[in-house]
Amino acid sequence: MTFSADISPLNTMAxxxxxxxxxxxxxxxDVLPLFERLNQNNMPFVIVSNGSNIILPKTLDATVISPTxxxxxxxxxxxxxxxxxxxAGEVWHDFVVASVEKGWYGLENLALIPSWVGASPVQNIGAYGVQVEDVLESVTAFHIPTMTFQTLSKxxxxxxxxxxxxxxxxxxxxxxxxxxxxxKKPLINTKYGDVAKTAREIATADNRHIITPKDTMQAIIQIRQSKIPDVKDLPNCGSFFKNPIVKKAIATDLKHQFPNLVTFxxxxxxxxxxAAGWLIDQSGLKGKGVFPILxxxxxxxxxxxxxxxxxxxxxxxxxxQLIQDTVEQKFSIRLEPEPVWIEADGSIRQTH
Ligand SMILES: Cc1cc2nc3c(=O)[nH]c(=O)nc-3n(C[C@H](O)[C@H](O)[C@H](O)COP(=O)(O)OP(=O)(O)OC[C@H]3O[C@@H](n4cnc5c(N)ncnc54)[C@H](O)[C@@H]3O)c2cc1C
Incomplete structure (x- = not known):
């Protein structure tokens, strides 16, 4: 079996x-002819955009489709x-910056997410209190089982x-x-974390009292750069675990045991x-893991x-698994991974 396509540059986890x-x-x-060929040859396929939310195997017995x-x-x-x-192949962050520059608002809080536009609805990307669904109207997609082009409403x-x-x-x-x-009218959402404070500092440094959407975007860029490592310096795929969503009674119970528990x-x-990050931190795992993954x-x-x-x-x-087991022992909560896990045969593993 030959695996001639080196797709290593296509994932931020390196x-x-x-x-x-x-x-x-x-x-x-090119879409219809491609899927006709894949169907005829019974070839599995995997779609990879910027590769910032996937975990790849060493060999992948599949055609990789890059929707450029x-x-x-x-x-x-x-x-x-x-x-x-x-x-689909437009770079998400460039689209955010260009929109804000043109005076089109709503995307500021999603700045610097290393996505392509086509991948943004897949996991409904979100950050700092905004999700892509808040600004999305519809999606045009090829439905592979019926080989038809469809437009999906929100x-x-x-x-x-x-x-x-x-x-x-x-x-x-x-x-x-x-x-x-x-x-077209300025939309400002600075409720999350340090966004309001940082945006205010940016406006003040420019001798302004009023915060603009551009200040919000710059604040989010600054905050993200100070917290999340650049994938070029230290490969990663962003948040590795989803923030667990639990029943109120469970959160109340945990809050009794751990008064500083972070909840939203x-x-x-x-x-x-x-906050999954808080649970990991409180389990003594900050900077830790199983080398070389920390x-x-x-x-x-x-x-x-x-x-x-x-x-x-x-x-x-x-x-x-070390992180999941350690957090579970302390908080009785099993963290769920966020990235898409791709198996060697091209299938996707949803749970671990
Ligand atoms: C440093 C860093 C920070 C991050 N911050 C955030 C954040 O704040 N919020 C957040 O939500 N995510 C964040 N992420 C995760 C990631 O950037 C998003 O999930 C992003 O949308 C993935 O886009 P991608 O182009 O890299 O998709 P890929 O990783 O290439 O693909 C992800 C999944 O989408 C599917 N897919 C991709 N393109 C298409 C398409 N055109 N049609 C159908 N399926 C497709 C793939 O098959 C795969 O299943 C971060 C990642 C990193 C590395």
């Missing part, structure tokens, strides 16, 4: 991976909103916390473009979100690879 073939999709016209479709189209605008269709996407139909039905959809509805109320529900010293939720292009999926599993 795992070495060789696949059967790599196909870059530059045009929507680029471009942006203004659909229409009125006094309050612009409606934009953005192709409701069709079935968004949840780090969840969507695209994550639930992995391998069934190839997202081609995303339509956003952005505000969930909108439209009685459930409570716990939690980051400034942010225990981030697993970092200290042996780029030498560490393996098994190394990540070893560190992950």
């Amino acid at each position: 795992l070495t991976c060789h696949a059967k073939e790599l196909v870059c999709l530059h045009s929507i016209d 479709l680029t471009g942006q189209n203004m659909l229409f605008e009125d006094d309050d909103f612009v409606h934009l269709e953005v192709m 409701a069709d996407c079935q968004f949840g916390y780090r969840d969507s139909i695209f994550k639930q039905q992995v391998g069934k959809w190839l997202i081609l473009s995303v339509t956003f509805k952005l505000h 109320a969930m909108p439209h529900s009685d459930d409570v979100k716990l 939690t980051h010293i400034n942010q225990a939720l981030v697993l970092t690879n200290h042996a780029p292009f030498s560490a393996s999926q098994q190394d990540i599993k070893n560190a992950m």
Whole structure:
């Protein structure tokens, strides 16, 4: 069996991976012929965009599809909103910065997430109190089982916390473009963490009293850069575990045992979100793990690879299980990994 496509540069965790073939999709016209060929040859496939949320095996018996479709189209605008269709292969952060520069708001809090636009709905990316569903209008995708092009409304996407139909039905959809509805009037959301304080400092340094959406974006960039290691310096895939969502009674019980427990109320529900990073930190695992995979010293939720292009999926599993077991012993909560785990045969493992 030959694994001639070195796709190692396509993952921010810096795992070495060789696949059967790599196909870059530059045009929507290439989509149907590609899936006809894959079907005819019974070839498994895996979609990889920027590779910032995947854990790859050493060899991948599958075709890797890189949806490198680029471009942006203004659909229409009125006094309050612009409606934009953005192709899947556009770099997320560049889209955020360009939108804010143009005076189109709503994306500021999602700055610096190392995603491509097409991957943003998959796990409903979120940060600092905003999720992509807040600004998303629809998704155009190729439905692989029926070989049809479809447009899904926001409701069709079935968004949840780090969840969507695209994550639930992995391998069934190839997202081609995303339509956003952005505000023309400044929209400021500085409720989370240090965002308000940092944005105020940025405005004050510029002799202004009023915070702008650009200040919010700059504040979020500064905060993220101070907390999350740059993947080029220290490979990682962002938050490795989801923040656990538990029943209120469980959170109350834990709060009695651990008065400093960090909790967030969930909108439209009685459930409570716990901070996975805090649980890991309090389990004595900050900066620890199973070498070469260690939690980051400034942010225990981030697993970092200290042996780029030498560490393996098994190394990540070893560190992950140590963290899950240690946190479970202390808090009776089993942390769930966030990244997509890709097996050697191209299948996706959902739980561990
Ligand atoms: C430093 C760092 C910080 C991060 N911060 C955040 C954060 O604040 N919030 C957050 O939510 N996430 C964060 N992440 C995780 C990650 O960036 C997001 O999940 C992102 O959306 C993944 O995009 P990607 O292009 O890298 O997708 P990939 O990792 O390439 O793919 C992720 C999944 O989406 C599927 N997929 C990708 N493109 C498509 C497509 N066009 N059609 C169908 N399926 C597709 C893949 O098959 C895979 O299952 C962070 C990651 C890193 C490394």
